[in-house]
Amino acid sequence: xxxxxxxxxxxxxxxxxxxxxxxxxxxxxxxxxxxxxxxxxxxxxxxxxxxxxxxxxxxxxxxxxxxxxxxxxxxxxxxxxxxxxxxxxxxxxxxxxxxxxxxxxxxxxxxxxxxxxxxxxxxxxxxxxxxxxxxxxxxxxxxxxxxxxxxxxxxxxxxxxxxxxxxxxxxxxxxxxxxxxxxxxxxxxxxxxxxxxxxxxxxxxxxxxxxxxxxxxxxxxxxxxxxxxxxxxxxxxxxxxxxxxxxxxxxx
Numbered sequence: 666x667x668x669x670x671x672x673x674x675x676x677x678x679x680x681x682x683x684x685x686x687x688x689x690x691x692x693x694x695x696x697x698x699x700x701x702x703x704x705x706x707x708x709x710x711x712x713x714x715x716x717x718x719x720x721x722x723x724x725x726x727x728x729x730x731x732x733x734x735x736x737x738x739x740x741x742x743x744x745x746x747x748x749x750x751x752x753x754x755x756x757x758x759x760x761x762x763x764x765x766x767x768x769x770x771x772x773x774x775x776x777x778x779x780x781x782x783x784x785x786x787x788x789x790x791x792x793x794x795x796x797x798x799x800x801x802x803x804x805x806x807x808x809x810x811x812x813x814x815x816x817x818x819x820x821x822x823x824x825x826x827x828x829x830x831x832x833x834x835x836x837x838x839x840x841x842x843x844x845x846x847x848x849x850x851x852x853x854x855x856x857x858x859x860x861x862x863x864x865x866x867x868x869x870x871x872x873x874x875x876x877x878x879x880x881x882x883x884x885x886x887x888x889x890x891x892x893x894x895x896x897x898x899x900x901x902x903x904x905x906x907x908x909x910x911x912x913x914x915x916x917x
Contacts, residue, residue, distance in 0.1 A: 680708065680713055681705070683706065686702055686705050686706065687702065690702040690705070736757055736758045736759075736760060737754075737757060737758065737759045737760065737762050738758075738760045738761060738762065739760075739761050739762060740762045741762055741763045741764075741765070742762065742763075742764045742765070742767045743763075743765045743766060743767065744765065744766045744767065745767045746767070746768075747767065748764070748767050748768060748769040748770070748772050748787075749768065749769075749770045749771065749772065750770065750771040750772065751772045752771075752772060752773060754772060755769065755772055755773075755774035755777045755792075755794075755797070756773070756774050756775045756776060756777045756797075757776070757777055758777065758778050758779075758780065759777065759778070759779045759780070759782045760779075760780045760781060760782065761780070761781045761782060762782045763782055763783045763784075763785070764782060764783070764784050764785070764787045765784075765785045765786065765787075766785070766786045766787075767787060768787060768788045768789075768790065769787060769788070769789045769790070769792045770788075770790045770791060770792065771790075771791050771792060772792045773792055773793045773794065773795075774792065774793075774794045774795070774797040775794075775795045775796060775797065776795075776796050776797065777794070777796075777797040778796075778797055778798050778799075778800060779797065779798070779799050779800070779802050780800045780801060780802065781800075781801050781802065782802055783802060783803045783804070783805070784802065784803070784804045784805070784807040785805045785806065785807070786805070786806045786807065787804075787807040788807060788808050788809075788810065789807065789808070789809045789810065789812045790810045790811060790812065791810075791811050791812060792812045793812050793813045793814070793815070794812065794813075794814050794815070794817050795815045795816060795817070796815070796816045796817070797817055798816075798817055798818045798819070798820060799817075799818075799819045799820070799822045800820045800821060800822065801820070801821045801822065802819075802821075802822040803822060803823050803824065804822060804823075804824040804825075804827045805824070805825050805826065805827075806825070806826045806827070807824070807827050808826075808827060808828045808829070808830065809827065809828075809829045809830070809832045810829075810830045810831060810832065811830070811831045811832060812832045813832055813833045813834070813835070814832060814833075814834050814835070814837040815834075815835045815836065815837065816835070816836045816837065817834075817836075817837040818836075818837055818838050818839075818840060819837070819838070819839050819840065819842045820840045820841060820842065821840070821841050821842060822842045823842055823843045823844070824842065824843075824844045824845070824847050825844075825845045825846065825847075826845070826846045826847070827844070827847045828846075828847060828848050828849075828850060829847070829848075829849045829850070829852045830850045830851060830852065831850075831851045831852065832852050833852060833853050833854065834852065834853075834854035834855070834857045835854070835855050835856060835857065836855075836856045836857065837854070837857055838857055838858045838859065838860060839857075839858075839859045839860065839862040839882075840860045840861060840862065841860070841861045841862065842862050843862060843863050843864065844862065844863075844864040844865075844867050845864070845865045845866060845867070846865070846866040846867065847864065847866075847867045848866075848867055848868050848869070848870060849867075849868075849869050849870065849872045850870045850871060850872065851870070851871045851872060852872045853872055853873045853874060854872065854874045854875075854877055855874065855875045855876060855877065856875070856876050856877065857874065857876075857877040858877055858878050858879070858880060859877070859878075859879045859880065859882045860880045860881065860882065861880070861881050861882060862882045863882055863883045863884070863885075864882065864884050864885070864887065865884075865885045865886055866885070866886040866887075867884070867886075867887065868886075868887055868888035868889070868890060869888070869889050869890065869892045870888070870890045870891065870892065871890070871891045871892060872892045873892055873893045873894060874892065874894045874895075874897055875894070875895045875896060875897065876895070876896045876897065877894070877897045878896075878897050878898050878899070878900050879897070879898075879899050879900065879902045880900040880901065880902065881900065881901050881902060882902050883902060883903045883904075883905070884902065884903075884904050884905070884907055885905045885906055885907070886905075886906050886907065887904055887905075887906075887907035887908075888907060888908045888909070888910065889908075889909045889910070889912040890908075890909075890910045890911070890912065891910065891911050891912060892912045893912055893913045893914065893915075894912065894914050894915075894917055895914070895915045895916060895917065896915070896916050896917060897914075897917045898917045899917075
């Protein structure tokens with residue numbers, strides 16, 4: 666007993682004897698735990714320090730692993746509600762992780778770039794995005810509704826049937842991202858050039874825009890409808906089967 670007290674004073678802990686282990690974890694104890702008793706049976710003063718060091722190392726490694734999970738890599742999300750009201754989830758890089766049939770609702774994103782993570786049937790609703798570009802990221806049937814995009818370029822991200830509705834854009838250019846049937850409806854945009862992005866059936870409807878030229882981006886079945894615009898010229902861009910309706914322009 667005296668040795669145990671001395672050990673406690675010296676190290677801050679002492680090793681239980683087999684009798685003490687049986688008393689604490691044995692059959693007649695209120696803390697009966699046969700598994701723990703068996704696990705502790707082989708521990709003595711000779712190997713306890715090695716085991717403590719091992720446990721500390723495992724905890725540290727687990728913490729490092731958890732920190733690495735701040736990036737979502739090679740993690741497809743398919744038919745899952747995980748993106749609904751999941752505020753921090755998309756505020757991290759998403760890389761090589763396709764999203765399929767998993768709506769993003771009430772899930773804002775900050776500093777959450779998406780790279781090589783195609784979106785298929787991913788409606789983005791009430792989920793504003795800041796500094797979260799889409800890079801080499803195709804989009805199919807993924808409407809963006811009531812979700813402002815700020816500093817959110819689409820680069821090498823072609824899309825089909827991705828309407829933007831009531832989702833203002835600021836400094837979120839389309840670059841090398843061809844679009845098919847991707848109208849902008851009630852979606853004003855500023856400093857949002859369209860560059861090397863041909864489109865088919867992608868009109869601007871009730872969407873005023875400023876300082877947003879269309880550059881080297883031929884348009885087919887295009888229209889500017891009830892959408893005034895300022896300082897937003899067409900630059901080396903050909904329009905085919907296109908119209909402008911009730912959309913005054915200034916310096917364009």
